[in-house]
Amino acid sequence: MTYRSLFSLCALTASAFAQDGGQLFTQYCSACHGADGKGATGGAFPPLAGSAWVAGDADRAIKIALYGLHGPVNVAGKTYNLEMPPQGAVIPDDQIAAILTFVRSSWGNQASAVSADLVKSIRAATSDRSMPWTAEEILKLHPLPLEKTALSSLISQVYQGPWSEMPDFAQLKPISVEEEHDGIISLSDSPFKESFAMVWEGKFEAPSTGEYIFVLDADDAARVIIDNEPTIEIDGFGPMNGTRAHRGKVTLTAGTHPFRVEYLQIKGNQGIALGWKAPASNSWKWLTDKTAPQREPIPIAAVNGRPAIYRNFIAGTTPRAIGFGFPGGFNICYSADNLATELVWTGKFMDGAHHWTERGSGNEPPAGENVVNLSKNRALPVAAKFRGYKLDPTGNPTFSVQVGSQTLLDSWQADTSGLIRKLSISGSGKAMKIIISDQLAAKSTTGQEYALGDKLLVTVDGAVLETAKGKTTLKLDPAKPVTLTYHWK
Ligand code: HEC
Incomplete structure (x- = not known):
């Protein structure tokens, strides 16, 4: 008896075990796709349960099992952009058939069994392949079966x-x-x-x-x-x-x-x-045979007490906008074009999905609530120049603007109840008129507190707010920093 036929004799007994698709699935696939087929680590990996990719024409799943898959893929309504390594080199045809037969008939999936012969013929026909497939390549060859809709x-x-x-x-x-x-x-x-x-x-x-x-x-x-x-x-x-x-x-x-x-x-x-x-x-x-581009929210938020920064187009402000999402759910958007904080809001900061996954065009609106549009126009004279912003050790920004020989420093942070803004001038010279809002006229309430529109209360320490023609300004003296606190009603 040759070694080869000895092996195939053993394989015969081993095959009763080897053909247990469930066991092979646990061995080769469940680390990523989950023992329950729903995708390991809470759905970070794509599911095989209820996946159209494993339904219908078995060629699709066989090709993926053999050579892997990479790049964006939509599975059961969610887009993944990961890499599945090829499995074909380590798993023989009959075992791939057993695994896919198991997958196609488990967790509510209802598709026909897969034969070792089919796997073998597909492996032979694709033997020149070395790279994982992209979803696009696979779909051209084997479109997903359309499911009945609601x-x-x-x-x-x-x-x-x-x-x-x-x-x-x-x-x-x-x-x-x-x-x-x-x-x-x-x-x-x-x-x-x-x-x-x-x-x-x-x-x-x-x-x-x-x-x-x-x-x-x-x-x-x-x-x-x-x-x-x-x-x-x-x-x-x-x-x-x-x-x-x-x-x-x-x-x-x-x-x-x-x-x-x-x-x-x-x-x-x-x-x-x-x-x-x-x-x-x-x-x-x-409900259609076409799907719209996916746009799942990717929340951007303060982490470990440091504010988050967003430097993409933000709706309601100018193209050079810089958003800061402070811990505690207070957010601002500063316009480097208009040299002013134009938006303030509470709750969620920004949703990154639009610009991060689609290289989206257009403006992303603030993700939270109580958006107040403080300003829409340039706040300082034409000659004023944006000089960038610096972050303090905890990540809070100070925007600096050069106005002639003076530099206006505008720093923002948040505490548990609202936003704190410090305005100061470095360099001597005359007082500067600062626009606090060109959209809302402050109304004095009690002491140093003012209502700015119907959502916001502002407390001013070191100056008084002045209103004229629907605008709110203050006079900033080089020797006298001013602190404003913004609270929502
Ligand atoms: C190392 C992790 C890993 C292993 C092991 C793995 N896969 Fe995958 N699989 C993935 C990832 C990641 C994707 C999605 C790839 C992408 O985003 O393009 C995927 C996609 C798939 C898809 C298409 C999408 C879907 O969810 O229906 C099928 C079918 C599939 N795998 C089957 C299998 C089978 C069968 C096995 C075992 C033989 C297996 N995979 C083993 C990670 C893995």
Whole structure:
């Protein structure tokens, strides 16, 4: 008996053990995908449970198991951007088949068994591969199976006309009506390229009672009507790239709700993406065959008592904006263009997802509440120059602006009740007029306290606030630093 046939004899007995897909899964996959298939370390890794990547056509999962996967991938509504190392070199074909058979039939997954022969033929056909796949490559070869959506009794209607805004469908007759049994809203079978509109009507099955979030993006116009109430609307002509996407919140009781989507294609490209999140869920589900760019929040926040800094476009201020999120939930945005703190707010600081994951265009609004827009215009004379900011040992900023031979120092920090601002001038010379707000006129309340708009109270130590023409200013003397504290009502 040769060594080889001896080995295969042993393999026969070993195979009863080796074919235990569950055990092999624990050995080779569960460290990352979790023993329960939900993704190890609390979902930091993508799930195999409920993943469309392991459903349908088995080629997709076989290729990933053999050669790994890297780069952005959307699994069950969440985007990951990680690296799965190739497993093919260490796991033989029959074991990969057993693992995938197990994965495809566990945790609620319901897909057919995978044979060792299929793994073998795919390995042979892809033997020149050395790099992990990207999701894009895999999807070109093996598109994900479309799941039935939460829409039932869905009917689509096509209308034709040269509209530039959403027509009044009640006045129109559809040129075709179709039933969409998979509940998927799709433009793939629209007969036209331009100048048409579509309406989908059906029932949305809400799995539980609570607040639902819907996200809509479209090229060009679209409207979502839930329970006969317009919930989200995108007007006019424009691309579907996330910049025109809108979200809407609606409270639904568990059960079915009338659901209507109107779509208008004016000219150029066409597209519609509509997703929803169940109450307290973190993942998007899609009612369309297209998905909108993912935008999960990435909170930016003070860490270990040090303020967080955000240096990207912030909505409500100028391009050269510098945000500081102080511990305790008090936040400012200083404009280096206008030489003034233009926004102050409480609660969450900024959501980094927009600029960090999508290299997004556009402005990100403050993530928190009680936003007060203090100023919108340049606060100091034209000759004044921004000289940057310095951080003290705990990370609190002092912005410095050169005004002639003097330097204005504007430092900010927070305590548990609000923001503390110290203004001083280094260098001698005359007093400087400082704009505290060009949007709000302070009203004196008691002692050194003033109301600035309806949200903010300001206490001033070392000067008095002056108001004229809806603006609030103070006079800063070179020898007399001033302290202001900002509290929210
Ligand atoms: C070292 C960690 C690690 C191991 C071990 C691992 N994976 Fe993965 N797997 C990942 C990561 C990370 C991704 C996502 C990669 C990306 O972001 O592009 C992934 C993605 C996948 C996907 C596609 C996305 C999904 O969640 O459905 C499948 C299928 C998959 N792995 C199957 C397996 C199987 C089967 C095994 C065991 C044979 C395995 N993986 C072992 C880390 C791992």
